[in-house]
Amino acid sequence: xxxxxxxxxxxxxxxxxxxxxxxxxxLGHNAMYWYKQSAKKPLELMFVYSLExxxxxxxxxxxxxxxxxxxxxLFLHLHTLQPEDSALYLCASSQxxxxxNYGYTFGSGTRLTVV
Amino acid sequence: AQSVTQPDIHITVSEGASLELRCNYSYGATPYxxxxxxxxxxxxxxxxxxxxxxxxxxxxKGFEAEFKRSQSSFNxxxxxxxxxxxxxxxxxxxxxxxxNLFFGTGTRLTVIP
Numbered sequence: 001x002x003x004x005x006x007x008x009x010x011x012x013x014x015x016x017x018x019x020x021x022x023x024x025x026x027l028g029h030n031a032m033y034w035y036k037q038s039a040k041k042p043l044e045l046m047f048v049y050s051l052e053x054x055x056x057x058x059x060x061x062x063x064x065x066x067x068x069x070x071x072x073x074l075f076l077h078l079h080t081l082q083p084e085d086s087a088l089y090l091c092a093s094s095q096x097x098x099x100x101n102y103g104y105t106f107g108s109g110t111r112l113t114v115v
Numbered sequence: 116a117q118s119v120t121q122p123d124i125h126i127t128v129s130e131g132a133s134l135e136l137r138c139n140y141s142y143g144a145t146p147y148x149x150x151x152x153x154x155x156x157x158x159x160x161x162x163x164x165x166x167x168x169x170x171x172x173x174x175x176k177g178f179e180a181e182f183k184r185s186q187s188s189f190n191x192x193x194x195x196x197x198x199x200x201x202x203x204x205x206x207x208x209x210x211x212x213x214x215n216l217f218f219g220t221g222t223r224l225t226v227i228p
Binding site for chain 2: 004006033040041042043045048056090092097103104105106107108109
């Protein structure tokens, strides 16, 4: 148990589906992140939230829509995805955005396959 | 351009042998430096980190890393590898003032009996 829980662990969806990924942290952290991990590529930061406010959005396509209703929960809403969006999506949290020196705590990820 | 480089995509070592995984970074000032490990089907776990001070840092699971400013390197080492160390290892840097970590492409470690 890492303190950051992601559900579901695996997800297969068609290109016309709408689904959501969920992340929950029980560490009292104030910052949460979505990363995309594709084979042979560095982890790509997608979104950063600090105290439920989005502070960074790294040119992510609009078919990915994040939501942070409170500092413990983070969602990634998916719609009209493409096969190249298949990847491992990792959620992480830290004490505060802008202080990565404390390190991040990662969840186990959601393995997404778009068919 | 700013970058984190892990030149070795895949390394195979025998159990009990020593290990060194390389990491080089290219940033203006010395950033914060990290090593993470990812076991199959799992998220990333922090092994160790360097901020300042002693350039040799100790981490969990018997790992250590040495920061060399002149070489812009932060190599991970372990004197005797165990079969359970087989995993993917990621070097990461956090430039001063950045909101996030920048990761290398990872090095996959295979341990043979």
